[in-house]
Amino acid sequence: MNWTxxxxxxxxxxxxSTKAGLTQAKKEKWLILHKNDKAIWGEIKGSGKTPYQTVIxxxxxxxxxxxxxxxxxxKHALGLFLVYARSPEAFTDKEPPEWANKWxxxxxxxxxxxxxxxxxxxxxxxxxKRVAAREQKVAExxxxxxxxxxxxxxxxxxxxxxxxxxxxxxxxxxxxxxQASGMAAMVRNLGKIDxxxxxxxxxxxxxxxxxxxxAEGYKRLDSxxxxxxxxxxxxxxxxYNQEEIKAQDGIRDTWQVLGRxxxxxxxxxxxxxxxxxxxxxxxxxxxxxxxPGQPRQVxxxxxxxxxxxxxxxxxxVPLRALIKEEFGTEAFESLSGxxxxxxxxxxxxxxxxxxxxxxxIPLVVESVIPVMEDKQIDLVDRENRKAAVxxxxxxxxxxxxxSGGKPLTIFMIRKGSALLPLGAWSDAGYxxx
Amino acid sequence: xxxxxxxxxxxxxxTSKSAVSKSELPEAIxxxxxxxxxxxxxxxxxxxxxxxxxxxxxxxxxxxxPEHVDVAPEETKPYTSSAALEILKRxxxxxxxxxxxxxxxxxxxxxxxxxPAYIPGFLASGTTDLTVRQYLPDVLGAxxxxxxxxxxxxxxxxxxxxxxxxxxxxxxRKAFFKLLRKKEPVNARKLLSTTWxxxxxxxxxxxxxxxxxxxSNEDLSFLESCINDKSRKVKSEAIxxxxxxxxxxxxxxxxxxxxxxxxxxxxKSLLGFGKESLAFxxxxxxxxxxxxxxxxxxxxKQFTHEAYFFNGLLEVVRPSFxxxxxxxxxxxxxxxxxxxxxxxxxxxxxxxxxxxxQDADWAKAILNMVYAEQEVVxxxxxxxxxxxxxxxxxxxxxxxxQKSIHHRAGKAGIGxxxxxxxxxxxxxxxxxKQALVKLYNNYADRGIQHYERDKFYRLNASLNPxxxxxxxxxxxxxxxxxxxxxENMEKLFEAVELRKLINEAFNSK
Numbered sequence: 001m002n003w004t005x006x007x008x009x010x011x012x013x014x015x016x017s018t019k020a021g022l023t024q025a026k027k028e029k030w031l032i033l034h035k036n037d038k039a040i041w042g043e044i045k046g047s048g049k050t051p052y053q054t055v056i057x058x059x060x061x062x063x064x065x066x067x068x069x070x071x072x073x074x075k076h077a078l079g080l081f082l083v084y085a086r087s088p089e090a091f092t093d094k095e096p097p098e099w100a101n102k103w104x105x106x107x108x109x110x111x112x113x114x115x116x117x118x119x120x121x122x123x124x125x126x127x128x129k130r131v132a133a134r135e136q137k138v139a140e141x142x143x144x145x146x147x148x149x150x151x152x153x154x155x156x157x158x159x160x161x162x163x164x165x166x167x168x169x170x171x172x173x174x175x176x177x178x179q180a181s182g183m184a185a186m187v188r189n190l191g192k193i194d195x196x197x198x199x200x201x202x203x204x205x206x207x208x209x210x211x212x213x214x215a216e217g218y219k220r221l222d223s224x225x226x227x228x229x230x231x232x233x234x235x236x237x238x239x240y241n242q243e244e245i246k247a248q249d250g251i252r253d254t255w256q257v258l259g260r261x262x263x264x265x266x267x268x269x270x271x272x273x274x275x276x277x278x279x280x281x282x283x284x285x286x287x288x289x290x291x292p293g294q295p296r297q298v299x300x301x302x303x304x305x306x307x308x309x310x311x312x313x314x315x316x317v318p319l320r321a322l323i324k325e326e327f328g329t330e331a332f333e334s335l336s337g338x339x340x341x342x343x344x345x346x347x348x349x350x351x352x353x354x355x356x357x358x359x360x361i362p363l364v365v366e367s368v369i370p371v372m373e374d375k376q377i378d379l380v381d382r383e384n385r386k387a388a389v390x391x392x393x394x395x396x397x398x399x400x401x402x403s404g405g406k407p408l409t410i411f412m413i414r415k416g417s418a419l420l421p422l423g424a425w426s427d428a429g430y431x432x433x
Numbered sequence: 434x435x436x437x438x439x440x441x442x443x444x445x446x447x448t449s450k451s452a453v454s455k456s457e458l459p460e461a462i463x464x465x466x467x468x469x470x471x472x473x474x475x476x477x478x479x480x481x482x483x484x485x486x487x488x489x490x491x492x493x494x495x496x497x498x499p500e501h502v503d504v505a506p507e508e509t510k511p512y513t514s515s516a517a518l519e520i521l522k523r524x525x526x527x528x529x530x531x532x533x534x535x536x537x538x539x540x541x542x543x544x545x546x547x548x549p550a551y552i553p554g555f556l557a558s559g560t561t562d563l564t565v566r567q568y569l570p571d572v573l574g575a576x577x578x579x580x581x582x583x584x585x586x587x588x589x590x591x592x593x594x595x596x597x598x599x600x601x602x603x604x605x606r607k608a609f610f611k612l613l614r615k616k617e618p619v620n621a622r623k624l625l626s627t628t629w630x631x632x633x634x635x636x637x638x639x640x641x642x643x644x645x646x647x648x649s650n651e652d653l654s655f656l657e658s659c660i661n662d663k664s665r666k667v668k669s670e671a672i673x674x675x676x677x678x679x680x681x682x683x684x685x686x687x688x689x690x691x692x693x694x695x696x697x698x699x700x701k702s703l704l705g706f707g708k709e710s711l712a713f714x715x716x717x718x719x720x721x722x723x724x725x726x727x728x729x730x731x732x733x734k735q736f737t738h739e740a741y742f743f744n745g746l747l748e749v750v751r752p753s754f755x756x757x758x759x760x761x762x763x764x765x766x767x768x769x770x771x772x773x774x775x776x777x778x779x780x781x782x783x784x785x786x787x788x789x790x791q792d793a794d795w796a797k798a799i800l801n802m803v804y805a806e807q808e809v810v811x812x813x814x815x816x817x818x819x820x821x822x823x824x825x826x827x828x829x830x831x832x833x834x835q836k837s838i839h840h841r842a843g844k845a846g847i848g849x850x851x852x853x854x855x856x857x858x859x860x861x862x863x864x865x866k867q868a869l870v871k872l873y874n875n876y877a878d879r880g881i882q883h884y885e886r887d888k889f890y891r892l893n894a895s896l897n898p899x900x901x902x903x904x905x906x907x908x909x910x911x912x913x914x915x916x917x918x919x920e921n922m923e924k925l926f927e928a929v930e931l932r933k934l935i936n937e938a939f940n941s942k
Contacts, residue, residue, distance in 0.1 A: 006522060022527070026927070028904065086519075150474040156447025202437065205444045206485055212478045341494045349490035356486045369502060372583050380502075385494040397553035400583065404549060404576045405504035417492055428512070428548055 024079020061299035141178020161195035182237030230314035250309030250324035253277035259422035337364030505579035546574035618647030634664035763798035788820035814845035893928035
């Protein structure tokens with residue numbers, strides 16, 4: 001695929017790396033610039049005697065540089081990739097030198113090893129023992145959080161906004177101790193409600209209900225359908241062995257990267273990458289978690305298309321996935337979506353019926369016109385149905401400009417009853433918000 | 434949904450005070466809850482859970498009346514190429530404001546419009562930046578005007594051009610007037626006339642100062658009317674401007690008054706080649722000039738009252754007049770003056786007049802004297818060297834660059850990079866190379882100071898883009914870091930390259 005500067009810069013781990021990468025993005029700085037169909041590589045003078053050697057796998061994006069930087073990708077890798085995006089003609093075709101070839105070959109070997117490892121049988125006895133121990137701990141935590149929610153409801157929520165931030169923290173900490181990290185996150189989210197706004201009362205009740213229903217679901221886990229059991233366990237914070245997930249059959253498709261959002265949870269950053277399969281017409285969500293200071297290795301950026309096989313986490317509406325195998329990148333195309341808001345709501349109803357806890361539903365809707373009134377933006381479908389855009393959406397003017405009063409195909413997330421656009425197709429291609 | 438409101442109300446008060454009654458619940462929900470086995474809290478939580486799911490799964494968006502959809506008119510101009518857009522992205526990301534202006538100007542000139550995704554950003558910039566704003570009506574196309582109508586902050590795009598003049602703050606009006614005067618001098622002056630009587634004295638003087646750009650005979654009657662202005666500041670500014678127009682009656686009167694004080698003489702010689710000289714001839718002072726601000730009494734011991742009066746006139750009379758009146762070239766006159774002990778005191782006044790009238794021939798004559806290290810001329814320069822350089826032809830700017838006039842001027846001199854900033858034309862490759870080599874010799878060793886960085890960067894507008902192929906001429910030898918030099922050169926070359934890319938993106942059809 002043809003990489004743009006924007007796409008390359010989205011790979012940068014932070015602002016200072018972006019700035020430093022841009023200083024290296026000058027072809028004159030590079031002593032050599034070469035490429036083949038798999039990779040690009042170059043040499044650049046550093047502070048030492050020998051130049052740094054940088055190589056990038058452009059199909060299954062990955063970087064390697066001999067500089068001592070702990071950033072990933074380092075400024076040289078970013079710079080080299082930027083030079084490629086700006087002036088691909090500056091790279092001459094060549095067979096990779098030994099240092100580049102060594103890394104590229106080792107990558108291929110690692111992939112094969114991983115594949116072989118994943119095929120090894122799992123020790124089911126030990127696994128069952130671990131699961132039983134954890135279930136016991138979680139069950140205790142669930143009892144505690146149920147009582148806590150009921151206490152709140154009995155005493156009334158009216159004074160909640162006056163309570164301190166720590167009010168949620170102590171319960172969240174107990175849920176962490178109970179190995180119910182998902183439940184802990186749900187409790188912490190209560191502290192993120194805007195208590196100065198008008199609708200906090202309903203939102204608070206909604207989230208408390210979500211916690212209660214999750215707890216109740218867990219207590220009756222055995223009576224639930226298999227997939228719903230997985231949904232509940234996932235909400236509680238039940239983690240899965242990634243190798244086990246990858247061991248499942250993958251779904252191969254050309255996956256369009258439609259959006260990326262970064263969310264801060266405590267000290268952990270969660271990067272959500274939304275994908276859409278062109279043939280399977282299903283969404284997938286890749287989650288990446290980063291601790292402070294940890295290099296962010298997210299090589300998928302909106303606007304790219306990846307031929308890959310994805311393995312989905314279990315659930316009634318499987319969405320979260322892992323990349324099982326990548327086969328390369330391709331050019332981005334438009335895609336078809338739901339015809340109107342009626343279809344959108346049918347789709348949402350179908351999903352909620354299967355998984356009532358699902359609070360972020362990805363959707364692509366065609367022929368939507370954004371309309372602005374008193375700086376408030378709504379979306380109108382082809383049947384003149386009007387839907388409110390989430391108040392957190394801050395690119396209203398860009399959306400209006402792209403539309404010009406004409407229908408657009410929009411990728412959005414439905415959160416509650418509000419729609420949050422994440423990208424739209426216009427004459428000039430896909431635009432990320 | 435009323436049920437949710439009721440449940441929220443109960444939850445706020447607490448079930449201990451406000452319990453949920455099963456009879457309040459719709460049958461569809463009530464039938465699913467076994468009220469015997471649940472307590473009040475569980476009843477509320479379960480009923481709420483079902484109500485929320487019920488609403489989420491069955492939400493109906495309201496249907497609005499088919500309203501008139503406000504669609505942006507079709508564009509009549511083509512969108513810029515993707516290459517031009519990529520450059521714009523880079524300029525915006527690196528906040529290269531001067532190059533963004535160049536991009537906008539090139540886009541307008543080539544008859545293209547920016548892609549809609551850029552409209553909100555440009556409209557937001559245009560609210561505070563009038564330089565950006567002037568390009569927007571053309572560059573944002575019909576979509577830009579359509580979008581601007583929806584946001585009161587961007588209303589300026591669809592307002593008549595003089596809206597800012599009629600309703601803006603003083604600083605905005607000044608900026609608007611300055612731009613308009615540069616672009617359309619006659620219309621600017623006509624616009625100023627329409628509000629002149631309502632402007633305060635200070636504002637009148639401020640606007641009048643901008644009239645100097647594009648000054649012509651057409652401004653005469655307006656400026657003459659300003660001579661009788663109540664404000665001394667306005668009056669003085671108007672007089673200065675009138676003196677810059679040779680056809681003004683004030684300018685003509687000034688010349689008639691001044692010409693009798695200075696005469697040419699030619700001594701007789703055997704071969705007929707007489708020696709030329711100049712003579713100051715005192716004449717009675719016309720006191721009427723005092724009202725125009727000319728001194729009629731000397732404040733300097735070396736000047737008589739008459740000489741002092743003449744010196745004042747000399748400061749504003751266009752210097753080329755003396756060439757015609759005395760039949761002498763500028764060079765010849767300068768030569769005579771520097772050698773004449775009695776007359777050399779008039780040199781500073783001539784330098785001032787040259788700077789004021791931006792006379793290229795006289796500027797060259799004066800700078801030739803500076804190059805010849807004539808102390809009296811160097812002292813007379815005071816801080817006027819930049820004004821004299823600006824007056825020079827492009828060819829002479831390069832000539833005096835080679836002569837290092839900026840350095841020759843001693844105390845009145847300026848830095849090399851300042852001099853090059855005054856050479857505001859497109860440089861030839863040869864001159865670009867000369868300039869870079871000289872800059873290298875002057876700055877690479879000592880480094881570039883923080884306050885000089887902008888001046889270096891601004892050279893990107895003049896440097897010939899072909900110089901990019903010869904960057905090595907200013908690269909320090911291997912092993913020598915010269916960090917600030919390297920960094921600034923890198924930034925400068927990057928800007929030259931971007932400027933080149935902008936030109937190529939808009940010129941390749």
